[in-house]
Amino acid sequence: MARLIFIIVCCVGWGSTLLFAQKAEQIKLKDLQEVINSPTEHIQVINFWATWCAPCVKEMPLFEKLNAENKNVDVTLVSMDYDLDPNPEKVHRFIARKKLLSKVVILAESDPNTWIDKIDKNWEGALPATLVVNTKTGKRKLVQQELHEGELEKLIEEVKN
């Protein structure tokens, strides 16, 4: 009996993680460009990642921490999984498993060659990549590799002024 209750509790717990976890919205390039270009008071921190990308998963806690602690920046985690697998389920499961609280979106666009330059002409398409933008001045920094402790804060400082 105790075992049965234990199983039920586990199932409910697991189910609620899935139920209450955010579902990533599928967006188009123009939606992403709006995030990058629309002037706001907040610095935009945009991280390009994928569920299969080990260094992306490794650096993700840095963005979660920034999202929780710094109210003057907007963190957006842009999943690039669509290119290899258009089914969003893998991303949704990842969000639930990692209990991500930062805003996650899926960029649902094919043929990246036609739009990578429109996100940032210095980006070669490598993951992970992080774009930090001061939307009021247009000042931006792009990093095409895994970030480490303290580096995000430095990038934010650099685009601030």
Add this chain to the structure above:
Amino acid sequence: MKKLLFLIFCIGMLIAAAPVKNGYEVGDTATDFKLKNVDGKMISLADYKNAKGFIVIFDCNTCPYSKAYNERIIELDRKYSAHGFPVISINANEGSGDSFNDMVRVAKKKAYKFPYLQDDTQAIAKAYGATNTPHVFVLAKDLKVAYIGAIDDNPRNADGVTKRYVQEAVDALIAGKTVPITKTKAIGCGIKWKRG
């Protein structure tokens, strides 16, 4: 004499002030290298006396894009080495799954007929400006860079490809024509660089 010295100084300043370019652009001359192949031998492009050019691919064992393109890379070599454009695959990744022994294992399992070289200092990947895996540099004769970018426009599905960038570039070089598309970009795994 003073004027001449001043002129030399000015030219020197111009060279020094020129922005440092990250890797190659189409039209640049690529560097040759000497890197260790999975069979233990050191390989240079200069070893290929009869080559008319090369399909240099920065690749790795661990990236899902590399896995998706694996058969297509083997096919490129099968098709074009006979035409004097062999595939030269280079792994510059640091980290687990991409050690020399792992490379030997993958090359054996997939029966690579082309060299799979380890760029353990990452100097060649940096010189070429490779960022992703797989990242292709098609070189013409005299190692002139003719194409940089993706293999084609559909990593997910080889049957759904509409633009075969590398094939079109090599076909053009073989036919003595202008390469139609010289640069493309693709989503891919970033090369895992050493820290520091």
